[in-house]
Amino acid sequence: MHGTTTRRPRRHRARAASAVLAATAMGLALVPALSTAAQAETPATAVSVPGTFNSEIGCAGDWAPNCAQAQLSARTDGSGAWSKTITVPGGSHAYKAALNNSWNDNYGAHAKYHGADIPLQIPAGGKNVTFVYDPVTHWIADDINNKIVTAAGSFQSELDCAADWAPDCLTSWLKDIDGDGTYTWSTTAIPAGTWKVKAAIGQSWTESYGQGGSPTGADISFTVPTNGATTDFAYDSTTHVLSVRTQEPPGPAPDGTLGALYTPARTTFRIWSPDNSQVSVTVGGQTHALRPADVSGYTDVYQAIVPGDLKNQPYQFRVGNNPVRDPYARMVKPGTTEGIVMDADAVQPTGGWAPRPAITKREDAVVYELSVRNFTIDPSSGVDSAKRGKFLGLTQTGTTHNGVRTGIDHLKELGVTHVQLLPAFDFNSTVPNWGYDPLNYNVPEEQFSQFTAPEDRMREFKNMVNEFHKNGIRVLMDVVYNHTANKDVFQNITGKYYTQTDLSATGNSIDDGNPMVSRMIRDSLEYWVKNYNIDGFRFDLLGIHHAKNVDAWAKHLNDTFPDRALQIHGEPWSGGVSDPQEAVKVRYGTTPTLAGGHVGVFNGAYRDAIKGGTRDRVLGYMGGSSPNTSAIALGMRGSPLATKSTNALSDPWDPAFAYDPEQTINYVSAHDDLNLWDKITYSGVTGGPAGRAGQMNRFAAGMVLTSQGIPFFYEGDEFLHSKVVNGDYETAKNSYEAGDNVNALQWGEKALNAATFRYYKDAIALRKNSPALRLGTWDAVKAQMSTTTDGSVVTSAISSNAGAPGSHDTVVVYNPTNNAYNVSLPTGTWRKVLGTNGAVDSTSTTADGLAVTVFKKS
Template sequence: MHHAPRHSRRRTAAAAAASTVTAALALSLVPFLQSTASAASPTAVSVPGTFNSEIGCSGDWAPDCAQAQLTQRADGKWSVTLNLPAGTWAYKAAINKSWTENYGAQGAAGGADITLTVPAGGKAVTFVYDPATHSITDNANSRVVTAAGDFQSEIGCPGDWAPDCLTSSMDDTDGDGTYTFSTTAIPAGTWQVKAALDKSWTENYGQNGTAGGANIGFTVPAAGATTTFSWNIGTHVLTVQSGTGTTPSPSASPSPSPTATPTGPTAANTLGALHTGAATTFRIWSPDSSDVKVAVGGTTYPMIPVTLNGYTGVYQTVVSGDLRNQTYQFKIRGNDVRDPYAQMVNPGTTQGVVIGSGAVQPTGGWATRPARANREDSVVYELDVRDFTIDPTSGVDAAKRGKFLGLVQGGTTYNGVRTGIDHLKELGVTDVQIMPSFDFNSTVPNWGYDPLNYNVPEEQFSQATSPEGRIREYQDMVNEFHKAGIRVIMDVVYNHTAGKGVFDGITGKYYNSTDLSGTGNSIDDGNPMVSRMIRDSLEHWVKDYNVDGFRFDLLGVHYAANVADWGSYLNATYPDRQLQIYGEPWSGGVNDPGEAQKARYGTVPTLAAAHVGVFNGAYRDAIKGGTQDNVMNYMNGGGDPSAVIRGLRGSLLATKSTNALSDPWNPAFAYDPEQSVNYVSVHDDLSLWDKITYSGAGGGATGRAGQIDRFATGMVLTSQGVPFITEGDEFLRTKVVGGNYESAKNSYNSGDDVNAVHWGDKAANAATFKYYKDAIALRKSTPALRLTSWDAVNNQLSSQNSGSVITTRISSNPAAPTAYDTVVVFNPTNSTQSPALPAGTWTKVLDTNGATSSSDTTSGPLAVTVFKKN
């Protein structure tokens, strides 16, 4: 079929009157079908008219044009808002994208065309179609009048006192000046309302039709009662009738202003299944399809677009009644899809479970969180829920091994040494970093870096079977760590999912077009709604589970600006938490076209205000060499002392600034010492002990290999920044089974024979454990090892090297920056050194064997030695 070219049909207001006859003649070209009302509910409603080409249709009077389609609302009505230019226009309502069924003026089937005039400058015109009366109205011919009150969230609005929520709009269907709205969705109770005009509070009417007057109270006698609101455009009086009752007396006591914070059950400003005892609000992001539904309780409910501050493309419906613990299933384009915001799920399905995790409390209520003055005061210990307690040597009850509550069972021992949480207390760490503990796809034993549901505790780590029980169990774990004085950091994996099938049934916009994670399905937080999902998930764990921070897997997949937003928001919203936030500043080993905008060493200065840090891989490599090779650097007497000096200073910027660096991999990157997480071993790759023995060091725990281990860890624990160790390193944990180092290099899905922590190693390597414990205690008692700013390190710390031997002098007093009170010597040589100490009397407090107290001022071979001024 040949299509004539489109021509502009914009008309000025001055020409509007002259064009009326022309427009009327044009309507004669439209099939004027005398349709009758259909008993079936429409599947589509549109507004074909003379303005269709102005809104992007291929021609006018186009009932099937996508831009002219209305969207069904929760109240059953259909609406759309179109930006129309100035002029006089004509339109009708067409059903199911054809002229077979159409309605004109006053809802008449096949009735007269409706005209509207748009003033100079154009206007956003809202059209509303009522399938019960077949009337189609617009706010150019009539005002938009909303019954705005404290009941609106109950009937599907995003919140109460919302003048812009058209779910409670009142319509003048017959043009007599009386606007009405009826609903059966308001629960029994006493409520308040006002009439708001044109979707704002600029013009509103309260009791007795008074402009800006007192709120109008009314009572709904029973659930399901019909409540009708009527507003007269002449008198401005709003009346309400519910059931057999009438509008309360105008003398009713005024209630709070509609702009006040609403009380009573309201839907939170987020997505997912938002539960109250009266109703559940279901919301999901669907930017590509309007075919959005939710199935719950045996009924499937259509969802409609909703305007929600901070979100776009969201669909919503409100289902009345208490749906707690019921499963629900979102459907988009007829396909079952997962709820990215689900707070609980039916394992093995895409079904969510209606529950309010914020309403669940741990057993006995929340304990006091451990206080911390500065993030540099932290000593972080990484562990896996299963690996830490699954071995019988953990002493944990059989039912709790490998479970959340196994991590916090007290009183456990093996061969006379403390295990589990009592071991952590004895060691002296301040924070535990728990490897993935949200819902993941793989079957344990597996570390779980394949997320399914970001906001749900992993059921394989839980003993509970009920939804509330699983939530409470995780809360109880956090609570018990807090009671022990230990903060909890979650290892989170927002950079990818278990597969694209996790979210792409909703929209492909969750994922990067080019994989950046090495897993084939990296998440694109460059989409604002994906970034907001991550921020909302982080807040969920802080708010409902009381966690104290986050470790980001492959933080480098994410945009630095988004990371800054997440951290800034959380710290501003929860200022008392001193949240610890850090991650890996690299992606999955692929070329990233957005490299300069991603989280890298070079963008770390821009994250300073958000208190976000990164793993210092450059310092790690300077100390120990590669993660999987057999080359040892400084910890075995080689490497580059200048790289070690840079790392022990917290890898601070050469020039203090929060601007991004031109080199994304500049190893001098930190604006603040808290941004450098220092480590030589983590769950990935070889454990520290395996790296040392793989590289050829011999002599066992009491020989050179053991001395190298203590030397490397001693450097981490005496450097500026945040020290990090991983489970079992403190007693020489090995993952090598039968001499197989290859499986130990990447044991994410190896069995318990490889990954389980064997607590007999603690008894066998008691001297190594004592060293770690002593070095941690020294750090915690020595302010000079925990300086808290770029200025403090720059002014109060001085490092020099003589050959490979590094001597660092530190003052803990900013008022006397060169009055050094602590000296740290790194000696990687095979001979005893005599460092030059500042004037005064000094005591050696740490050597290769741990804590000591000696007037000897030498530094032994292959050792970190710490001196304190008397």
């Protein structure tokens, strides 16, 4: 579980305040024009025309946005427009469009948000005035200042009008937003074929114009060459000429996903909108309506193909009146819901991609969890000041402190094969913070970047991955697809992104039971692997997700990238709440069903058996007093299933769950809760690094590194990093938003605790050089590994040779007692190779107390 249910917000959207000026001496209230680029943030459930004539049409006063007589009606012609004809008295008037009976969201001249009042001159005696409002462009028009122009023709029924040749169907309404006298409309929804059209004025045939702008002119013919072609209509209000221009569609999207799909000639914008057909995108100063599109593998997708080279241009999706973020955005403007059009494939790491480090099987991995910030932010890291706490700070070589290696050189010296990055995608909180509050799943977090230019930020992340690869280390990402920073992230697109009952303890768990949400997660995973060369993922609260979906995501990734040996694992629990669908979610009990996708889970049962609770003073097996040797023996063997099967277990929390050793992630410490050293000292263990406390740290780490499965440990455990400042263990228990003085690695600790570091280094090297510690199948564990207990001492004899499973060549002994234990070794010549303090070379057959001892056959 991630550390807390409370996340501190980082970005706040400012809403322009609505205001009405006090009445003038003439008794008129004027609404000021506010200079803002904002747009309405709430859907339009009502539209009115408050103005200086309101009191004369029966309102209680003028400028009354909530007056019934000033309310427009939603049209039923499929256009989404609102309209009403009102008898306005003679005189000089002014008005605006107001949404939802208030001034919070209003539009004035030229469709400007909080724009200028629109003047309205009515002849003496009054006149019927038709007002029409378009919710996509926010243009409010009247038939005094404007013409209500419709492209009426033989194609209108194809646009969901009730009939063809319907001048009163505003689905094909032409608009003059800039007031230059030319009314325009563009669409890609008219199917291929030859069609006819005329310009109808005022929603009737009383005034209309055909060829040559003549009232008696013939129908205007035009041909749409293919489905999806763009058809542009333009009506000149001076000459009355309606011109129609069609052009071939810009071409198919470059791939089959959603978002902003770039080519130099056009960008295809796509978004899922299952509840609202009023969808648009604004890019390059123009707003484009999105139309339904058939996209294989997706449903309820809306699309617009915008010609031209839009690379690096910001864009804003809107659903209804709400600006919404693009769930597929590859880059964003920080602090906004705007995406940025990216040519992601063209942004390559400096010098091109290097080969990925080879790995034979997943059990060969040694995973090291770190935070982009924590690892290098302290000056003791030796990293250049501009790179500290940044992506490229992680891969700066040649850094030292007090004569010891730091940064990536430290990781190489230690011998880890994989780094697991705490969330490095775009999150909501400020750093220092762990980042478990996602905003944009496909965007590198800008606070971890040295750069502001989108391509530079993207390249920096790719350079980081590439440099890790050059140094023999693979890169895993901690991903948080189980919830978002808040419901504002996706709610205004559709509430279908979220579960009805929160499962994350954050109030906004994601519902991958919806096929389109599941597909979004799969697409995001694939994007990181394809475009950033990521080697795998750690899922936060994987237990919120449906096991069948996790299996499908993993299988898709492995089938798509068969040469990657991707590492995929996660927490098999939810946010500590009851889940009515628990039986089909990821738990220990459903882990066997994930074997085909090579998905593993964090082995919390083994963790607790070794160290006790994560935030208490109860010590487990490493404390020397735990009688639960059976749990240790099971974890030492990789927690294998009692019976080999890929069927789900009846007990969702059965600790014997692994179909394959790669399915158990063995650990005693992670970013959550007390780290290993703080757990030991909090529990009252004394002696310091050189005494019992330090020995207990090594004992626990040695168990993780000699058990079957995949070992995992947390940054700084290898040199006894402590998060306790001035005796404050409570902050250390949940340090997700604590300062650098708590979380940042202090590299002086490595020099002070060199003996502990040496032990970790030796144990990792032994694991990498001992095939018996990395068995690759359930069958191998069953046939080649014999485990026995003697009191609280647990011993395993292992054969590394599948052809001679009974010829044990490695013996591992866990002795939690205070006394040496005499080991009865199989026949042959044996050497003790790992002891209390690390690598040894001895003929002794004793296993020291509170130690992992490893013997190998000569």
